[in-house]
Amino acid sequence: xxxxxxxxxxxxxxxxxxxxxxxxxxxxxxxxxxxxxxxxxxxxxxxxxxxxxxxxxxxxxxxxxxxxxxxxxxxxxxxxxxxxxxxx
Numbered sequence: 001x002x003x004x005x006x007x008x009x010x011x012x013x014x015x016x017x018x019x020x021x022x023x024x025x026x027x028x029x030x031x032x033x034x035x036x037x038x039x040x041x042x043x044x045x046x047x048x049x050x051x052x053x054x055x056x057x058x059x060x061x062x063x064x065x066x067x068x069x070x071x072x073x074x075x076x077x078x079x080x081x082x083x084x085x086x087x088x
Contacts (some may be wrong), residue, residue: 012042018034025063025066026063029069032056032059033060036050036053036056036060038054052082058076058077058080061076061077064076
């Protein structure tokens with residue numbers, strides 16, 4: 001089965017394809033940052049978070065990079081690097 005991603009031009013003749021993708025990047029960044037912040041809050045409160053703090057931050061990184069927020073991506077990756085000691 002093949003999947004085709006329709007841009008605004010393909011779907012209805014409008015030219016909002018790049019705006020649509022930027023909007024999706026924003027929504028996905030907000031989602032993953034909310035997951036990350038909730039996991040950190042639960043961890044601080046003493047609840048088990050089962051790796052959500054370490055896993056949620058890298059999930060936001062591609063969307064931050066698409067939005068040209070390299071500093072935000074670097075901050076999250078640095079936080080993960082300080083927490084995740086699996087490479088040691």
